[in-house]
Amino acid sequence: MIGEMDADSVVGYFRGKSILITGSTGFLGKVLVEKILRVQPDVKKLYLLIRAPDAESAKLRIQTEIIGREIFHVLKEKHGVQFNNFIEEKICPLVGDIIYENFGLDNVQLEELSKDIDVIVNGAATTNFFERYDVAFDVNVLGVKHVCAFAKKCPKLKMLLHVSTAYVSGEQEGLIPEKPFLMGETLRVGTHLDIESEQNLIKETMRELNINCCTKRDERRTMKELGLKRARNFGWPNTYVFTKALGEMMIGHLRGDIPVVIIRPSIITSTLKEPFPGWTEGIR
Numbered sequence: 001m002i003g004e005m006d007a008d009s010v011v012g013y014f015r016g017k018s019i020l021i022t023g024s025t026g027f028l029g030k031v032l033v034e035k036i037l038r039v040q041p042d043v044k045k046l047y048l049l050i051r052a053p054d055a056e057s058a059k060l061r062i063q064t065e066i067i068g069r070e071i072f073h074v075l076k077e078k079h080g081v082q083f084n085n086f087i088e089e090k091i092c093p094l095v096g097d098i099i100y101e102n103f104g105l106d107n108v109q110l111e112e113l114s115k116d117i118d119v120i121v122n123g124a125a126t127t128n129f130f131e132r133y134d135v136a137f138d139v140n141v142l143g144v145k146h147v148c149a150f151a152k153k154c155p156k157l158k159m160l161l162h163v164s165t166a167y168v169s170g171e172q173e174g175l176i177p178e179k180p181f182l183m184g185e186t187l188r189v190g191t192h193l194d195i196e197s198e199q200n201l202i203k204e205t206m207r208e209l210n211i212n213c214c215t216k217r218d219e220r221r222t223m224k225e226l227g228l229k230r231a232r233n234f235g236w237p238n239t240y241v242f243t244k245a246l247g248e249m250m251i252g253h254l255r256g257d258i259p260v261v262i263i264r265p266s267i268i269t270s271t272l273k274e275p276f277p278g279w280t281e282g283i284r
Contacts, residue, residue, distance in 0.1 A: 014040040018116045022098050022147065023123030024048040025065040027281050028163065028268060032121065033066060037090060038075050038275060046090055047113060051097045058093040074275035098124050098143035102150065114153040122147045123163045129238040132220060133227030134202045140243035141195065141250055148254040159259045166266040168245040170236050180262065181245055183253045187235030195246060198230065
Protein backbone atom coordinates (compact mmCIF):
# COMPACT_ATOMS: atom_id res chain seq x y z
CA MET A 1 0.00 0.00 0.00
CA ILE A 2 1.11 3.55 -0.67
CA GLY A 3 1.62 5.15 2.73
CA GLU A 4 0.09 8.47 3.75
CA MET A 5 3.57 9.95 3.48
CA ASP A 6 4.02 8.87 -0.17
CA ALA A 7 0.55 10.04 -1.15
CA ASP A 8 1.33 13.47 0.35
CA SER A 9 4.60 13.75 -1.51
CA VAL A 10 2.85 12.89 -4.80
CA VAL A 11 0.26 15.58 -4.12
CA GLY A 12 3.05 18.01 -3.23
CA TYR A 13 4.88 17.13 -6.43
CA PHE A 14 2.01 18.36 -8.59
CA ARG A 15 2.11 21.85 -7.09
CA GLY A 16 3.05 24.37 -9.78
CA LYS A 17 3.47 21.70 -12.45
CA SER A 18 2.15 21.77 -16.01
CA ILE A 19 0.85 18.47 -17.30
CA LEU A 20 -0.05 17.47 -20.84
CA ILE A 21 -2.72 14.77 -20.90
CA THR A 22 -3.78 12.85 -23.99
CA GLY A 23 -6.94 10.74 -23.87
CA SER A 24 -8.52 12.97 -21.22
CA THR A 25 -12.05 12.36 -22.52
CA GLY A 26 -11.64 8.63 -21.94
CA PHE A 27 -12.83 6.71 -18.88
CA LEU A 28 -9.42 6.74 -17.21
CA GLY A 29 -8.50 10.22 -18.43
CA LYS A 30 -11.34 12.09 -16.77
CA VAL A 31 -10.74 10.25 -13.49
CA LEU A 32 -7.13 11.49 -13.60
CA VAL A 33 -8.12 15.09 -14.42
CA GLU A 34 -10.67 15.16 -11.59
CA LYS A 35 -8.27 13.66 -9.07
CA ILE A 36 -5.43 16.08 -9.82
CA LEU A 37 -7.73 19.11 -9.60
CA ARG A 38 -9.27 17.83 -6.38
CA VAL A 39 -6.13 16.85 -4.46
CA GLN A 40 -3.84 19.54 -5.87
CA PRO A 41 -5.70 22.76 -6.74
CA ASP A 42 -2.27 24.46 -7.00
CA VAL A 43 -1.32 22.47 -10.09
CA LYS A 44 -0.22 25.06 -12.66
CA LYS A 45 -1.99 23.86 -15.82
CA LEU A 46 -3.56 20.78 -17.31
CA TYR A 47 -3.18 20.88 -21.07
CA LEU A 48 -5.77 18.55 -22.58
CA LEU A 49 -5.23 17.42 -26.15
CA ILE A 50 -8.72 17.17 -27.65
CA ARG A 51 -9.82 15.94 -31.07
CA ALA A 52 -12.14 18.62 -32.41
CA PRO A 53 -12.56 20.81 -35.50
CA ASP A 54 -11.90 24.05 -33.58
CA ALA A 55 -11.30 25.59 -30.15
CA GLU A 56 -15.00 26.09 -29.43
CA SER A 57 -15.81 22.44 -30.12
CA ALA A 58 -12.85 21.36 -27.98
CA LYS A 59 -14.20 23.44 -25.07
CA LEU A 60 -17.62 21.89 -25.57
CA ARG A 61 -16.14 18.38 -25.47
CA ILE A 62 -14.37 19.19 -22.20
CA GLN A 63 -17.62 20.59 -20.80
CA THR A 64 -19.80 17.64 -21.76
CA GLU A 65 -17.42 14.67 -21.72
CA ILE A 66 -15.21 15.56 -18.77
CA ILE A 67 -16.31 18.21 -16.27
CA GLY A 68 -20.01 17.76 -16.97
CA ARG A 69 -19.86 14.20 -15.68
CA GLU A 70 -21.13 13.11 -12.30
CA ILE A 71 -17.59 12.35 -11.09
CA PHE A 72 -16.96 16.13 -10.94
CA HIS A 73 -19.85 16.82 -8.51
CA VAL A 74 -17.59 16.73 -5.44
CA LEU A 75 -15.21 19.27 -6.97
CA LYS A 76 -18.14 21.49 -8.02
CA GLU A 77 -19.49 21.53 -4.48
CA LYS A 78 -16.05 22.28 -3.09
CA HIS A 79 -15.58 25.34 -5.32
CA GLY A 80 -19.20 26.51 -5.46
CA VAL A 81 -19.70 29.61 -7.61
CA GLN A 82 -15.96 29.78 -8.29
CA PHE A 83 -15.96 26.38 -10.04
CA ASN A 84 -16.04 27.66 -13.61
CA ASN A 85 -13.30 30.21 -12.95
CA PHE A 86 -11.17 27.53 -11.36
CA ILE A 87 -11.60 25.23 -14.38
CA GLU A 88 -10.93 28.10 -16.79
CA GLU A 89 -7.71 28.90 -14.98
CA LYS A 90 -6.43 25.31 -14.71
CA ILE A 91 -7.56 23.58 -17.90
CA CYS A 92 -6.16 24.57 -21.26
CA PRO A 93 -7.73 22.80 -24.26
CA LEU A 94 -5.44 22.04 -27.20
CA VAL A 95 -7.09 21.15 -30.49
CA GLY A 96 -5.06 18.26 -31.83
CA ASP A 97 -4.63 14.53 -32.26
CA ILE A 98 -1.69 12.25 -31.47
CA ILE A 99 -1.98 10.58 -34.88
CA TYR A 100 -0.35 13.68 -36.41
CA GLU A 101 3.23 14.84 -36.12
CA ASN A 102 3.39 17.59 -33.47
CA PHE A 103 -0.25 16.61 -32.73
CA GLY A 104 -1.26 18.89 -35.62
CA LEU A 105 -0.44 21.99 -33.53
CA ASP A 106 1.10 25.07 -35.14
CA ASN A 107 4.67 26.14 -34.40
CA VAL A 108 3.73 28.95 -32.02
CA GLN A 109 1.54 26.66 -29.89
CA LEU A 110 4.19 23.97 -29.98
CA GLU A 111 6.95 26.32 -28.91
CA GLU A 112 4.98 27.67 -25.92
CA LEU A 113 3.74 24.26 -24.88
CA SER A 114 7.12 22.53 -25.00
CA LYS A 115 8.66 25.20 -22.75
CA ASP A 116 5.98 24.77 -20.09
CA ILE A 117 5.47 21.01 -19.79
CA ASP A 118 6.77 19.11 -16.74
CA VAL A 119 4.89 15.84 -17.17
CA ILE A 120 3.21 14.09 -20.09
CA VAL A 121 0.54 11.46 -19.51
CA ASN A 122 -0.19 9.55 -22.69
CA GLY A 123 -3.57 7.94 -22.14
CA ALA A 124 -4.89 8.24 -25.69
CA ALA A 125 -5.58 4.89 -27.31
CA THR A 126 -8.16 3.02 -29.23
CA THR A 127 -9.22 0.19 -26.94
CA ASN A 128 -11.52 -1.69 -29.31
CA PHE A 129 -10.14 -5.27 -29.52
CA PHE A 130 -11.16 -5.64 -33.14
CA GLU A 131 -10.31 -2.16 -34.40
CA ARG A 132 -9.29 -1.62 -38.03
CA TYR A 133 -5.55 -2.20 -38.33
CA ASP A 134 -4.88 1.23 -39.86
CA VAL A 135 -6.82 3.05 -37.12
CA ALA A 136 -5.26 1.07 -34.25
CA PHE A 137 -1.80 1.51 -35.76
CA ASP A 138 -2.21 5.28 -36.17
CA VAL A 139 -3.24 5.82 -32.56
CA ASN A 140 -1.48 3.09 -30.58
CA VAL A 141 1.81 2.97 -32.50
CA LEU A 142 2.38 6.17 -34.52
CA GLY A 143 0.67 8.19 -31.78
CA VAL A 144 3.32 7.01 -29.34
CA LYS A 145 6.03 7.98 -31.83
CA HIS A 146 4.64 11.52 -32.00
CA VAL A 147 4.35 11.75 -28.22
CA CYS A 148 8.01 10.69 -27.87
CA ALA A 149 9.14 13.21 -30.47
CA PHE A 150 7.27 15.97 -28.64
CA ALA A 151 8.63 14.84 -25.25
CA LYS A 152 12.17 15.30 -26.55
CA LYS A 153 11.38 18.96 -27.30
CA CYS A 154 10.40 19.71 -23.69
CA PRO A 155 13.44 21.08 -21.84
CA LYS A 156 11.98 20.70 -18.35
CA LEU A 157 10.21 17.36 -18.80
CA LYS A 158 10.45 15.23 -15.65
CA MET A 159 8.46 12.23 -16.85
CA LEU A 160 6.55 10.67 -19.70
CA LEU A 161 3.92 8.32 -18.30
CA HIS A 162 2.53 5.95 -20.92
CA VAL A 163 -0.63 3.98 -20.24
CA SER A 164 -0.34 0.54 -21.79
CA THR A 165 -2.26 -2.61 -20.86
CA ALA A 166 -1.44 -5.75 -18.88
CA TYR A 167 -2.60 -7.71 -21.91
CA VAL A 168 0.43 -6.83 -24.03
CA SER A 169 1.67 -10.12 -22.56
CA GLY A 170 -0.92 -11.94 -24.66
CA GLU A 171 -2.23 -15.25 -23.43
CA GLN A 172 0.80 -16.46 -21.48
CA GLU A 173 0.09 -18.20 -18.21
CA GLY A 174 1.78 -18.10 -14.82
CA LEU A 175 3.99 -15.33 -13.49
CA ILE A 176 4.91 -12.82 -16.15
CA PRO A 177 7.90 -10.58 -15.44
CA GLU A 178 7.29 -6.86 -16.01
CA LYS A 179 9.98 -6.24 -18.57
CA PRO A 180 9.77 -3.87 -21.51
CA PHE A 181 9.29 -5.19 -25.03
CA LEU A 182 12.34 -4.90 -27.23
CA MET A 183 11.88 -3.65 -30.76
CA GLY A 184 10.86 -6.53 -33.01
CA GLU A 185 10.18 -8.98 -30.18
CA THR A 186 7.20 -11.31 -30.66
CA LEU A 187 5.24 -13.81 -28.61
CA ARG A 188 5.55 -16.50 -31.24
CA VAL A 189 8.83 -18.33 -31.71
CA GLY A 190 10.27 -18.04 -35.19
CA THR A 191 8.52 -14.83 -36.18
CA HIS A 192 10.21 -11.48 -36.64
CA LEU A 193 8.37 -8.22 -36.43
CA ASP A 194 9.27 -5.04 -38.27
CA ILE A 195 7.17 -1.97 -37.52
CA GLU A 196 8.00 -0.27 -40.80
CA SER A 197 6.97 -3.35 -42.78
CA GLU A 198 3.67 -3.38 -40.91
CA GLN A 199 3.14 0.27 -41.82
CA ASN A 200 3.90 -0.47 -45.46
CA LEU A 201 1.53 -3.43 -45.43
CA ILE A 202 -1.25 -1.13 -44.21
CA LYS A 203 -0.50 1.46 -46.93
CA GLU A 204 -0.30 -1.21 -49.61
CA THR A 205 -3.59 -2.82 -48.54
CA MET A 206 -5.34 0.57 -48.52
CA ARG A 207 -3.94 1.32 -51.98
CA GLU A 208 -5.30 -1.95 -53.36
CA LEU A 209 -8.69 -1.31 -51.77
CA ASN A 210 -8.80 2.12 -53.40
CA ILE A 211 -7.73 0.80 -56.80
CA ASN A 212 -10.50 -1.81 -56.61
CA CYS A 213 -13.01 0.89 -55.62
CA CYS A 214 -14.11 -1.09 -52.55
CA THR A 215 -17.10 0.07 -50.53
CA LYS A 216 -16.47 1.61 -47.10
CA ARG A 217 -17.97 -1.51 -45.59
CA ASP A 218 -15.57 -3.82 -47.43
CA GLU A 219 -12.68 -1.56 -46.54
CA ARG A 220 -13.62 -1.67 -42.87
CA ARG A 221 -13.97 -5.45 -42.89
CA THR A 222 -10.67 -5.97 -44.71
CA MET A 223 -8.76 -3.67 -42.36
CA LYS A 224 -10.28 -5.33 -39.29
CA GLU A 225 -9.37 -8.78 -40.60
CA LEU A 226 -5.84 -7.66 -41.45
CA GLY A 227 -5.29 -6.45 -37.89
CA LEU A 228 -6.41 -9.75 -36.38
CA LYS A 229 -4.37 -11.73 -38.88
CA ARG A 230 -1.18 -9.78 -38.13
CA ALA A 231 -1.74 -9.91 -34.37
CA ARG A 232 -2.27 -13.67 -34.39
CA ASN A 233 0.65 -14.21 -36.74
CA PHE A 234 2.97 -12.82 -34.06
CA GLY A 235 1.22 -14.49 -31.11
CA TRP A 236 -1.15 -11.78 -29.82
CA PRO A 237 -4.89 -12.48 -29.48
CA ASN A 238 -6.27 -9.25 -30.96
CA THR A 239 -5.41 -6.00 -32.74
CA TYR A 240 -5.68 -3.86 -29.62
CA VAL A 241 -3.14 -5.66 -27.44
CA PHE A 242 -0.85 -6.22 -30.43
CA THR A 243 -0.71 -2.51 -31.34
CA LYS A 244 -0.29 -1.58 -27.67
CA ALA A 245 2.75 -3.89 -27.52
CA LEU A 246 4.10 -2.19 -30.66
CA GLY A 247 3.56 1.14 -28.92
CA GLU A 248 5.71 0.01 -25.99
CA MET A 249 8.44 -1.03 -28.43
CA MET A 250 8.24 2.39 -30.04
CA ILE A 251 8.83 4.10 -26.67
CA GLY A 252 11.79 1.87 -25.82
CA HIS A 253 13.27 2.56 -29.21
CA LEU A 254 12.79 6.34 -29.29
CA ARG A 255 12.93 7.52 -25.69
CA GLY A 256 16.62 8.42 -25.64
CA ASP A 257 17.24 9.77 -22.16
CA ILE A 258 13.73 10.97 -21.31
CA PRO A 259 12.44 9.47 -18.03
CA VAL A 260 9.69 7.04 -19.00
CA VAL A 261 7.20 5.09 -16.93
CA ILE A 262 4.95 2.53 -18.59
CA ILE A 263 1.95 1.38 -16.60
CA ARG A 264 0.04 -1.74 -17.56
CA PRO A 265 -3.40 -1.68 -15.94
CA SER A 266 -5.53 -4.81 -16.21
CA ILE A 267 -9.30 -4.43 -16.20
CA ILE A 268 -10.41 -1.14 -14.66
CA THR A 269 -13.72 -1.11 -12.84
CA SER A 270 -15.48 1.55 -10.77
CA THR A 271 -14.12 4.03 -8.23
CA LEU A 272 -13.50 2.50 -4.81
CA LYS A 273 -14.09 5.51 -2.58
CA GLU A 274 -12.90 8.75 -4.19
CA PRO A 275 -14.45 11.11 -5.10
CA PHE A 276 -17.34 8.80 -4.16
CA PRO A 277 -17.75 5.00 -4.41
CA GLY A 278 -19.02 3.15 -7.44
CA TRP A 279 -18.65 5.66 -10.28
CA THR A 280 -18.10 4.03 -13.64
CA GLU A 281 -18.81 4.70 -17.27
CA GLY A 282 -19.80 2.55 -20.20
CA ILE A 283 -20.60 -1.12 -19.73
CA ARG A 284 -18.20 -2.53 -17.15
